[in-house]
Amino acid sequence: MSLTQFTSITGTCVPVPGPDMDTDRIIPARFLKCITFDELAGVMFWDERFDENGQSKSHPVDDPRFKGASIILGGSNFGCGSSREHAPQTIRRSGIKAVIAESFAEIFFGNSTGIGLPCVCASAADITALARHISDHPETEVTIDLLNMTASWKEGSFPIRMPAEAREALTRGRWDSIAELLVNMDAVEKKNKELPQVAASC
Numbered sequence: 001m002s003l004t005q006f007t008s009i010t011g012t013c014v015p016v017p018g019p020d021m022d023t024d025r026i027i028p029a030r031f032l033k034c035i036t037f038d039e040l041a042g043v044m045f046w047d048e049r050f051d052e053n054g055q056s057k058s059h060p061v062d063d064p065r066f067k068g069a070s071i072i073l074g075g076s077n078f079g080c081g082s083s084r085e086h087a088p089q090t091i092r093r094s095g096i097k098a099v100i101a102e103s104f105a106e107i108f109f110g111n112s113t114g115i116g117l118p119c120v121c122a123s124a125a126d127i128t129a130l131a132r133h134i135s136d137h138p139e140t141e142v143t144i145d146l147l148n149m150t151a152s153w154k155e156g157s158f159p160i161r162m163p164a165e166a167r168e169a170l171t172r173g174r175w176d177s178i179a180e181l182l183v184n185m186d187a188v189e190k191k192n193k194e195l196p197q198v199a200a201s202c
Helices: 029-033 086-093 106-113 124-136 164-171 177-183 185-194
Strands: 008-011 013-015 071-073 098-101 119-121 142-145 150-153 156-159
Touching: 013 124, 029 086, 071 124, 086 106, 098 124, 106 119, 106 164, 124 150, 124 156
Parallel strands: 013 071, 071 098, 098 119
Antiparallel strands: 008 142, 142 150, 150 156
């Protein structure tokens, strides 16, 4: 089973500024009752985008300038709060291919890596400068290079950071732990035979 190797991601950006973007703001709890993750497409940041009457709050995601954007520019502690795996799922299924933020909550970062959603860190100054440029030039395409660890566009670039283990998993196509087990079933069965069998008792 071959998984996508994420060596670079290119797309336009949507700035979603501010610290502590928690998972309940990314996807409200009432959407967690979905049967499949496919149902989460389009509900990203729902309560941030619409009021109780369904009227738009003029969120950046709905700004016509950023239509079709596939990279989020976020703040610090992105993805904090409850450890709902639905948060990265709704982001990815809403067309986002990567997130650049100052920092990420640990569990959110792990859940994102596990579904092939690269999350990279950059300095607040670099993200702010890029967001300002994007606001004036929303058509700008940014490339996240996971081999050279840079985010670049025609007019500039800056360094990005990611834990080595996550970077290796993404660039080598080994980010899905279940797929890794399935493709290595011979080794799994061999190890299972080597382990002592313990009978349960009441």
